[in-house]
Amino acid sequence: MELFEKLYDEHENVKVRFIGFTTEHTRYDFGIIYTNMFFGKPLVVCMQTGRSTLLDPKEIEDTEYLQTVFRIPNKQQAADLAEFFSGMLPSIPFITEYE
Template identity: 70%
Template sequence: MEFFQKLYDEHENVNVRFVGFSTDLTRYDFGIVYTNLFFTKPLVVCMQTGRSTLLDPKDLEDTEYLQKVFKMDNTKQTADLVEFFQDLIPQTHFEPEYE
């Protein structure tokens, strides 16, 4: 095995929230991992598909990104998801380590 440099190996007790909801179009089941890692962005995992991403409130403004990462069929589904996540995704405040 080639030499590799470990970048991080952290242990952390985190809060995890599991939420499920349905709209007139779709049922959703998500796990949200609130962590201090990853610039304090929560890790959002779709429990149905296994697709995941790190999200903050600014990311919710990029509906094309959300539609792509969660493989949504239409903009109505994406709008429903944004509305739901607005109450669950906290504001993040971090200073960039690299510029």
């Protein structure tokens, strides 16, 4: 008997975008991975901390979520990040994998 049951093992050529920018008080460096996996949500990785999350338009609007997941110290910085992501990430209809 095997110890692990494989759930998926996919290979995919994906588009990756690396972007660095500054606001008045902070520098950000992100990798954005556009994939067909994960309900079509882009995977966003903070290159400074290694923290990552899948983001859809509703999660971008939730500044408390952004503040928590990327450990941002204040609400204004989270609002700046939300504004950036709303212009960078596509607002495509997301796929439900389990229909």
